[in-house]
Amino acid sequence: MSSELYERLRGLLDALSAHLIERDTEIRLSLLAALAGEHLLLLGPPGTAKSELARRLRHALRDARYFERLLTRFSVPEELFGPLSIVALEQDRYERQTAGFLPEASIAFIDEVFKANSAILNALLTLLNEREFDNGSRRLRTPLVTVLAASNEVPEDEAIAAFHDRFLLRCDVQPVGAGRFPELLALPDDIAITVPDACRFDHAELDALRQAAAAVALPAAVVELIADLRAWTLEQGIAVTDRRWRKLAQLLRIAAHAHGRSQVDLWDCALLVYGVGETAAQRATVAQWYGERLGTDRVLQPARLTRVVESFEAQLEFERTATDLNYDAAGRLALEAGAEDDDNGLRSSRRKGLSGFIRPKQYGERHIGARVEQVGALLAEFDAALGGLDRIALELEETVRLHLWLPPDFADRVREPLAVTRAVFAALRARVIDVREGFAALPLADEPGTAPAPIAVDG
Structure with missing residues (x-):
């Protein structure tokens, strides 16, 4: 059927x-x-x-x-x-x-x-x-x-x-x-x-089609995208009534049912461009939003991941520049290697203060291992994001060719935003690798120490 x-x-x-x-x-x-x-x-x-x-x-x-x-x-x-x-x-x-x-x-x-x-x-x-x-x-x-x-x-x-x-x-x-x-x-x-x-x-067939389409599911990813679009339209001052959102959801179900699918997919959501926005300019901005959103979700958003990477970079800079007092094996303050004696050859803390006895902070194996592991988890997020974008790019041409409702130029509209998003993710991923190498190169202490709390991320 x-x-x-x-x-x-x-x-x-x-x-x-x-x-x-x-x-x-x-x-x-x-x-x-x-x-x-x-x-x-x-x-x-x-x-x-x-x-x-x-x-x-x-x-x-x-x-x-x-x-x-x-x-x-x-x-x-x-x-x-x-x-x-x-x-x-x-x-x-x-x-x-x-x-x-x-x-x-x-x-x-x-x-x-x-x-x-x-x-x-x-x-x-x-x-x-x-x-x-x-x-x-x-x-x-x-x-x-x-x-x-x-x-x-x-x-x-x-x-x-x-x-x-x-x-x-x-x-x-x-x-x-x-x-x-x-x-x-x-x-x-x-x-x-x-x-x-x-x-x-005929009218009876249309009624039957609509009843069958009502059973088509809206998966979590689609609901999330529509909810995000609704929040974005509110920020942009684009008026969309609750009645319109409900009708658009049913329209997506019919679009999916026409392809024999039991649930709406993210490609069907391109039709939202024609239902959201009162002016041509507003519809153009909605189309741009969809193109940038395609292949991502709330977790794997360029803006959010940028903030995460910046938080990791800030933590690395803090730990890399942190200092500590330099104690020798006997537990006494010792002049850090490379610090100069005074003119009389005296290591006098009275005349030099404590600056000569300060060294870069050292970290135990557990601390460094935990940081590297946390950065590795972030790297996995980027790999997932890039993999998803690559799959979307591969699906694009075939999807447009077979999709009943997408316009012929749809691939041209979204190809560039997809490429831009991928370039952003790839650049951020390179920064994450630098961060991982930076944590791995922190000064190593003799004692294994304890694992630190995870890096706090804003957003």
Whole structure:
């Protein structure tokens, strides 16, 4: 079943993306949104195939009813929800004729969605979230699967914040790049796509898929990453509601279930980039955070390990420069080797003070052994971190090739952050080796002594 679902979705994506140039990410997100019963907001200039994406998505469902509308600041509710019923008015009922309008659609595209007035927005809020429509005194269930909405930008208006939050996924759409622009010019005017019926879904199949995906586990590493992202967004002032976090977790489960997996993996978490951040700039910073976080965890973080190494280096410097009084075999103070006698050849502590009788502190075998062992444990942490990063790098190309939802350029986005993180770890590891050699070279005392307390680490 899992393999069958994967191949079915792969075929559906191939069919929907045929003859579309540089819109792989948008197609993948629109289909994932439909599977999850969520909505997608496309942000970008006009003429970038945003409406074409929605028109194609309708072919992913059997017998899909499609609705499309361009809003202006003069749009009225009748344009989306249908005209008032004259027959109902004659019977003192305020009802709309919804046939052919949004309340009866399963796939919808709303262009310039933020130009809607408050009357439209209020009705859309309930329809998008609860899949219900208030028609007069009755609240009706709607067959809506997903809404793709488009806008040039998101207005900075607190009044639309709740409406903006209804779109779980947000994607920035750019014009076709210069490298593939000739392909755009060569496209025929009439492009007909063919979606095999075996690849399409009906409402019952979507419900079954979502129920099955609910059993997909969020492993500890994924929960930790999401929790860390939440803490980071709070620090950055990026608003993400608790409802959105819960919906994103379910989206990740559906993404994993599509691959036949019983749990979400860290690659799936790349999709969080499209669900966290209200602006393109915020989404870019989230993508950077994910790239830097990939292959690490709370323990094996560059910042934390840097502090650990600095603590070890500080302890080594302290012990290396520590001094002690120099006693001879008889237990008397003796002039340290290399110290000069005074002009009269006297070793007079009265005239020279104690400075001539001070030597570098010596450490017992147990002390030095304990320090070397502790540094060895830290070195093992670095080896584990570097090994993990190397495994991630090896998985990267194959993962992107097989993953249904990651964009084709995902590998390019994370390859550099991975390399930077690895270089940081490798440099820190070299410093740890120097520290280990420094502890091993401390002056050795005659007595074995005792093992010291572990080096205190801040963070």
